Amino acid sequence: MSASALTQRTAPPALTAERPVEWPKRTVRTLANGMQVVLAESHTFPKMSAHLYFRSGNAAVARTAPGLAEITATVVRTGTASRPSRQIEEDLRRMGAGLGTTAGADSSSISAGGLAEFSSGILDLIADLARNASFPADEFERERRQRLEELKIERTTPGFLASERLRKVLFGAHPYAIVAPTEEQVAGFRREQIEDFYRHHYTPSNALLIAVGDFSADAMMEQVEKTFGAWKAPQPASVASPAPPRQSGRRVHLVHMPGNVQTQVLLGNIAITRRDPDWYRIILANSIYGGAFHSRLVLNIREQKGYTYSPGSGVNALRQQGYFTVRAAVRNDVAAATLTEIFYEMDRMRSLPVTPEELDSARSYLSGVFSLGVATQDGLLGQLATVYLDQLPEDYLESYRGKIRALTADDVLAAARRHFDSANAQIVLVGDRAQIGEQAALFGPVTEYDAQGRSI
Amino acid sequence: MNPAPKKLHIPVEHTTLANGLRVVASPDRSAPVVTVGVYYQIGFRLEPRGRSGFAHLFEHMMFQGSENAGKMEHIRLVNSSGGMLNGTTNYDITNYFEAVPSNALERVLWLEADRMRALKVDDENLRNQRDVVKEEVRVNVMNQPYGGFPWLDLPPVAFRNWPNAHNFYGDFADLDAATLADVQTFFRTYYAPNNAVLLMLGDFEPAEAFALAKRYFENIPAGALPPRADVTEPPQTEERHGEVAEKLGPLPAIAIGYTLPPRETPDWYAAAILDRVLHGGRAGRVYRKLVLEDQIAVDVDGNADVFDTNGPTQMVTRIFHKPEFTSEGTVAVFDEVIEELQNKGVAPEELDPVKVKFRSDYYSMLEGGMGSYMPRFGLMHYLACFTLFDGDPGRVNTILDGFLAVTPEQVQAVAKKYLVPRNRAVLVRRPVNPGGAQ
Numbered sequence: 001m002s003a004s005a006l007t008q009r010t011a012p013p014a015l016t017a018e019r020p021v022e023w024p025k026r027t028v029r030t031l032a033n034g035m036q037v038v039l040a041e042s043h044t045f046p047k048m049s050a051h052l053y054f055r056s057g058n059a060a061v062a063r064t065a066p067g068l069a070e071i072t073a074t075v076v077r078t079g080t081a082s083r084p085s086r087q088i089e090e091d092l093r094r095m096g097a098g099l100g101t102t103a104g105a106d107s108s109s110i111s112a113g114g115l116a117e118f119s120s121g122i123l124d125l126i127a128d129l130a131r132n133a134s135f136p137a138d139e140f141e142r143e144r145r146q147r148l149e150e151l152k153i154e155r156t157t158p159g160f161l162a163s164e165r166l167r168k169v170l171f172g173a174h175p176y177a178i179v180a181p182t183e184e185q186v187a188g189f190r191r192e193q194i195e196d197f198y199r200h201h202y203t204p205s206n207a208l209l210i211a212v213g214d215f216s217a218d219a220m221m222e223q224v225e226k227t228f229g230a231w232k233a234p235q236p237a238s239v240a241s242p243a244p245p246r247q248s249g250r251r252v253h254l255v256h257m258p259g260n261v262q263t264q265v266l267l268g269n270i271a272i273t274r275r276d277p278d279w280y281r282i283i284l285a286n287s288i289y290g291g292a293f294h295s296r297l298v299l300n301i302r303e304q305k306g307y308t309y310s311p312g313s314g315v316n317a318l319r320q321q322g323y324f325t326v327r328a329a330v331r332n333d334v335a336a337a338t339l340t341e342i343f344y345e346m347d348r349m350r351s352l353p354v355t356p357e358e359l360d361s362a363r364s365y366l367s368g369v370f371s372l373g374v375a376t377q378d379g380l381l382g383q384l385a386t387v388y389l390d391q392l393p394e395d396y397l398e399s400y401r402g403k404i405r406a407l408t409a410d411d412v413l414a415a416a417r418r419h420f421d422s423a424n425a426q427i428v429l430v431g432d433r434a435q436i437g438e439q440a441a442l443f444g445p446v447t448e449y450d451a452q453g454r455s456i
Numbered sequence: 457m458n459p460a461p462k463k464l465h466i467p468v469e470h471t472t473l474a475n476g477l478r479v480v481a482s483p484d485r486s487a488p489v490v491t492v493g494v495y496y497q498i499g500f501r502l503e504p505r506g507r508s509g510f511a512h513l514f515e516h517m518m519f520q521g522s523e524n525a526g527k528m529e530h531i532r533l534v535n536s537s538g539g540m541l542n543g544t545t546n547y548d549i550t551n552y553f554e555a556v557p558s559n560a561l562e563r564v565l566w567l568e569a570d571r572m573r574a575l576k577v578d579d580e581n582l583r584n585q586r587d588v589v590k591e592e593v594r595v596n597v598m599n600q601p602y603g604g605f606p607w608l609d610l611p612p613v614a615f616r617n618w619p620n621a622h623n624f625y626g627d628f629a630d631l632d633a634a635t636l637a638d639v640q641t642f643f644r645t646y647y648a649p650n651n652a653v654l655l656m657l658g659d660f661e662p663a664e665a666f667a668l669a670k671r672y673f674e675n676i677p678a679g680a681l682p683p684r685a686d687v688t689e690p691p692q693t694e695e696r697h698g699e700v701a702e703k704l705g706p707l708p709a710i711a712i713g714y715t716l717p718p719r720e721t722p723d724w725y726a727a728a729i730l731d732r733v734l735h736g737g738r739a740g741r742v743y744r745k746l747v748l749e750d751q752i753a754v755d756v757d758g759n760a761d762v763f764d765t766n767g768p769t770q771m772v773t774r775i776f777h778k779p780e781f782t783s784e785g786t787v788a789v790f791d792e793v794i795e796e797l798q799n800k801g802v803a804p805e806e807l808d809p810v811k812v813k814f815r816s817d818y819y820s821m822l823e824g825g826m827g828s829y830m831p832r833f834g835l836m837h838y839l840a841c842f843t844l845f846d847g848d849p850g851r852v853n854t855i856l857d858g859f860l861a862v863t864p865e866q867v868q869a870v871a872k873k874y875l876v877p878r879n880r881a882v883l884v885r886r887p888v889n890p891g892g893a894q
Contacts, residue, residue, distance in 0.1 A: 009524040010570075012533055013562045019488035019659065044486050045823045046464060047816065085748070089739035094809040096816025098737070115816045142751055149707060149754040149778065152891075156601045156704040259703070262591070262599040293541070294532040303528060306587030309595055329595040361536035368538010368557045372829050375487035375555075375658075379828030 021371040023397045024380065027217040033232055034205030037224050038388050039217045042377045048213025049113030049381055052126050053389060055208070056201035056236055059105045059175035059320075063239075065197075067181030069103035071147060071189055072197045076110065077101045078139035080132040085139055088125070095121050101129070105176055106319040107389060108201065113377075116214035120223050123211075127227045130202055140191050147186050154180060155451050158264035158329065158430040161255045165449065166266050169253055169426045170323055172245040182453075203233035208388055212381040241320060244270050247424040250444035254437065255430040257451060263335045263431035267342065268325035269421035274317045274390045280403050281415035282324070286315050287362045288412060289349050289420070290326060294361070296345050297326070305341070307334045315419075319390065324419055332431060336439035339427065346425075349416035353409040367401035464819060466835065468849050469662050475678040476650025479669045480839050480849045482657045484832070490658035491832045492564045493553035494572065495840035498646035499546045500624040501767055502685050509626010510634055512545040513589050514642050518552060519543070520581040522571035527581060530567050537563055540829045545624075548766040549844065551837070555830050558659035562668050565656075569672035572652065575643050579636055586631050593625050601704040605885050606711030606772060613698030614713050614881035619687045620768050648679025653843045657832045687767040689715070695877035702885040707754060708783050709885040712790060713770035714875055716760055720846060724762065725858045726866040727874060731760040731771050732810045733802055733867060734793070739809075742773055745793050752786050753777045763838055766845040770881070779891045783884045794875045801868035811860050818856055 027039040061068045077099060078085045092099050097114025110129050112122050154160040164179050171177035209228070211220060247269065272278055283291070290297030290313030301307045311328035326346070330338045354362075373379035387396045429440055433448060440446045448456050470480040503511040521527040534541045539556030552571075554564050597603035608625060615621035654673060656665045692715070702709065717723035734742050735758035746753040753775050760771035777786045825834025835852070842851035 012525070013566050015537060015563060016559045016561075018557060018559045021488055044484065045819050047819055047823070086739075086744070089737065089744075090809065093736070093739045093813045096812045113820075115812070115819075142748070145751075145778075146747075146754050149776075152706045153601055156706065158599060260599055262594040264599075292535050294528065294535040299528060302588055303584065306584045307591070309588050309592035329591065329599070331591060331594065361532065364538050365535045368560075369540060369829060371487075371538065371557055372489055372540065372555055372831060375489045375831035376824050376828050378824055379831065382828055 021374060021401070023374060026384070027221055029221060031204065031225065031229055033229065034235065035207045035209060035228055035231070036388065037221065038208070038210045038384055039220050040212045040380060040384065041215065041217050042212050042380060043214050045377070046116045046214050047113065047377060048116045048119050048122065048211060048215055049111065049377055050123060050126055050209065050211040051109055051111040051381060051385065052130055053208045053210070053385070054108045054201050054203070054206050055106070055389070056206060057103045057106045057108055058178070059241070060201065060236070060239065061197060062175030062178050065189070065193055066178045066185055068189065068193055068197050069108050069201070071143065071186070072194045073101045073103040073108050074143050074147065075135050075140050075194055076129055076133045076198065078143065079134045079136040080128045081134055082132065083128065085136070091121070091125060097122050099125075119213070119215050119220065123223055123227050130207070131231055133198060135191055135194055135198070137191055140194065144186060144189060148183055151180060151183055151186065158257065158260065158262070161257070161451060162264045162266035162327070162428045162430045164453070165253050165255055165428045166268055166325065166426065169428070170244060170268060170270055171321070173242040174244045174321065175241055176244075176318055176321060200236045203235065204228065204231045205233070205235040210381055210384050210388065212377045212384070244321060247421075247426060250423065250425055250427060252427045252429060252440045252444050252446040254433055254440050254446055254448045255428065255451065256433045256448055256456060257430055258432055258434075260431045261332070262329050263332050263429055263436050264327075264329050265335065265338055265342070265427070265429055266325060266327045267425045267427040268323050269419075269425050271315060271322045271324040271419045273319065273322045274386070274392060276322070278415055278418065280407060281411045282315050282419050284362055284366060284404060284407050285349060285412045285415040285420070286313055286324070287366055288354050288358050289313050289345060289416070292362070292365055296348070297342065300345060301328060301338055301341050305337075307331065307338050317390070332435040335429060335431065335436045336442050339443055343422055346420045346422040349412075349420055350422060354412050356409070359409050359412065363405050363407065367404045370400055466822070466852050468839065468852060469666075470843070470849050471666060473649065473670060473674045475674055475676055476648075477673050477676070478653040478843050479666060479673075480653060480655045480843055481660075481662045481665050482835060482839065483660060483662050484658050487831070488558045488659050489555060489831055490558045490561045490564075490656065490660060491553065491555045491830065491836055492561070492568065492657075493551055493655040493836045493840060494568045494652055495549050495551045495655070495844060496647055496652045497548065497844050498550055498651065499548040501547045501619045501687055502646075504638070504642070505618060506630065507634060507638065508623045508630045509589070510630070510638065510642065511550060512625065513585065513631060513634060514639060515543050515545045515550050516585040516589060517575065517577055517581065517639055518571055520577045520585060521575070523574040523576050524570050525567055526576070530571065533563060533567060539564070542830075546764060547769070549764065549840065551840065553830070553833070553836060561656070561660055561665065565668050565672045568654070569676065572647060572649060572673065573676045575640070575647075577636070577639065582634070582636055582639060586634070589626070589631060590628060597625060602702065602709055602885060605709055606713075606774060606883055609698070609700050609885065610711045610713050610770070610772065610881060610883045613696050613883050614715070614770055615689055615768060617687060617689050619685055620689060644679060645682060648681060649673060649676045650678045651681055653840050655836045655839055657836055689768045692878050696881040698881070698883045700883065700885050702887045706887055706889065706891050707776045707779060708887060708890070710775045710777065710783055710786060711883040712773045712775070712787065712880060713883075714880045716762065716769050716771055717870070717874065719762075719766060722866070723870050723873070726862045726870040727771065728760055728762045728859055729807070729810060729814065729862040730867050730870050731758070732814055733797070733806065735759060735773065736810065736813060741793050741797065742790065746775060746777070746786070746789060750789055752781045752789055764841045783886075787882060794871065797871045798868065798875065802864050804864055807864050807867065811862070814859055815856060822852070
């Protein structure tokens with residue numbers, strides 16, 4: 001829309017004076033047993049949440065037992081020395097609480113949230129699961145079977161198949177290559193392996209507890225000391241990981257799903273972690289490229305061309321490595337056209353400085369949206385988890401907006417050149433090869449797989 | 457460490473402008489953020505016949521340009537103010553909302569008023585969004601295991617009156633048939649200020665916020681609203697069944713829906729608590745029986761959308777069962793759970809914790825409800841529903857009492873009255889390739 005077209009219209013009201021964002025005070029302490037504790041008060045709703053993280057996830061065991069951290073987390077909630085499964089679930093309901101136990105690549109977690117009036121009971125339950133899980137054999141078998149059925153469903157889900165293949169391609173021998181175990185691996189899990197992972201990795205010196213809610217931080221810290229203070233166990237040994245492979249040239253990895261009515265496009269390259277000095281630059285560049293609704297990619301392939309519903313790009317930061325991705329689910333006949341536009345927009349980011357309007361708009365977007373996180377307990381807990389799990393500087397929350405607002409068009413250009421690796425991007429397409437095989441070949445050598453991950 | 461339970465009180469102020477627009481404000485100065493929403497009392501239940509999917513397609517058109525904010529400008533202005541935005545189409549309402557730093561309140565009100573006053577879209581916008589919506593349907597339904605299960609599958613089985621029983625995402629032929637004239641007619645008919653409520657939540661002085669609302673919205677002319685369409689269902693006399701092919705997923709999936717009592721009746725409160733006895737996570741009776749004890753199912757969940765519907769609605773149980781069991785046998789075990797509840801009722805020792813969890817979930821919904829980038833979405837959503845359906849946003853502070861007062865006797869009585877075959881529909885999503893591809 002040109003400026004002259006707007007002259008007949010009413011202009012939108014200017015923004016009024018900004019009210020400063022005040023990040024809540026954190027109470028941070030490392031207990032004598034090595035457990036790190038971070039507490040923040042938030043009193044608008046009579047609720048609280050506590051997340052207990054262990055800094056070991058599936059990557060820690062990828063070489064020996066992929067998915068072991070995940071199945072451990074799944075079974076951890078099914079019994080302790082003093083509470084059978086049913087009691088755990090009923091105790092939760094009595095406290096108005098929900099429980100999540102999960103593991104990703106870098107961490108495992110036991111998270112519960114409920115009414116603030118039950119804070120101490122909720123904390124006790126988390127501690128019981130963290131210290132006294134009993135892994136009942138029948139519960140383990142039931143969860144194993146459920147995981148097998150879930151895996152079969154995942155293998156029919158285009159988004160899952162795309163990310164599984166991209167991670168394999170980008171990370172090679174690095175543990176991040178594996179996002180899920182095979183059915184055979186799940187069938188092979190033994191209860192002793194789970195107990196072993198639990199004993200070595202669910203330890204206080206490997207733990208971080210974050211709690212946010214309607215409580216007094218001092219009283220809560222006392223409660224935490226009482227609940228976790230006597231717990232002793234050593235730090236797990238850390239294992240070095242091989243570097244991800246260096247890519248040379250674009251290649252296409254086609255996961256064949258006969259009869260699919262849409263193509264899932266996912267491409268990417270290795271980038272950086274949150275601890276890299278370029279972090280702020282890359283997220284600003286990403287926001288202008290495809291990380292926001294008003295970004296170039298969304299404007300191009302959704303709002304102008306109508307190829308897709310929810311396109312986007314992202315910077316995925318794991319602890320040891322990060323990677324940049326671009327995704328779009330598109331109708332089959334425009335798979336090649338979509339890739340052309342994705343690369344056009346990527347190359348434009350790498351070649352020309354963004355306009356002052358785009359720069360200004362993206363800086364305001366990132367700094368504004370960041371501040372929305374202060375308004376809910378879950379938002380705040382998520383922000384704190386980022387800071388303390390990734391071991392970012394203590395003033396990360398307070399300094400983030402200022403750092404974003406200081407960036408220039410040159411910063412964006414430099415970040416795009418360094419981290420949007422258009423020439424060596426690895427392209428994953430999930431769809432029907434009869435519909436998209438020829439389109440795929442336009443972008444590089446094509447390797448084909450079936451939904452089970454076998455080469456075909 | 458365990459203080460007495462606090463009774464939550466949400467500040468709520470409201471007024472009605474001269475053009476009939478209801479305005480609700482709930483100030484909260486704890487963070488420099490505001491959430492703003494406009495809810496129109498039109499959803500996919502009331503879209504024109506022969507235009508299935510139109511209410512949702514229209515929702516997309518509301519982002520395509522208005523008198524003073526052309527295509528992408530609305531989105532750009534919200535994003536570049538540091539905010540997030542979205543819209544959703546529901547049975548009885550369509551909503552548009554944004555969360556922004558509080559210094560953008562006036563700008564956001566200006567934007568919402570601009571598109572309530574005049575939509576400015578052309579054929580190219582319509583063609584573009586029709587394509588986008590088709591990809592939305594493909595990514596969420598046609599190319600996704602269990603896509604549309606059961607929110608698209610069950611209503612055509614459960615209901616007989618077209619408003620309740622048609623394809624809400626829309627048949628592609630109907631989407632293709634939609635014209636720009638349809639868009640403008642729909643806009644004039646349903647997007648009038650007197651068919652809407654404006655909500656403002658968060659960091660502002662109510663007097664200033666009401667003054668801004670008046671300044672930007674009050675001179676939008678009221679519309680002549682059509683009489684509300686008849687969404688009542690003819691009496692059901694026997695159990696209804698349906699089956700849909702599951703093209704991708706390997707497991708059979710079953711949805712069992714019971715039609716709920718009418719909104720704000722004593723039975724409605726009891727049914728909402730009954731729902732939490734049956735569902736409500738792993739402690740719920742259906743999960744415990746089918747997943748944990750008998751191990752017939754891999755996953756079970758269920759819910760009753762009591763707050764945000766204003767017409768025939770079902771409590772729905774969703775069951776994904778192992779391929780070695782039959783769907784009929786699975787439903788028979790589900791029926792044992794229902795019969796036990798009908799025959800033996802529920803003890804206070806079970807019901808009291810269910811109500812504690814209900815209260816906790818209500819607070820969680822008010823605080824968030826749509827991820828941490830949309831603070832107070834749930835509060836906004838409930839305030840809108842209580843205003844449009846019940847005429848009183850203050851219900852947000854009192855409605856919980858009705859649920860917490862439900863007795864074991866009421867739960868048993870409602871189970872006997874409503875959980876009966878002639879009030880239910882059973883839908884099976886049957887895999888084309890059971891057990892999964894090899």
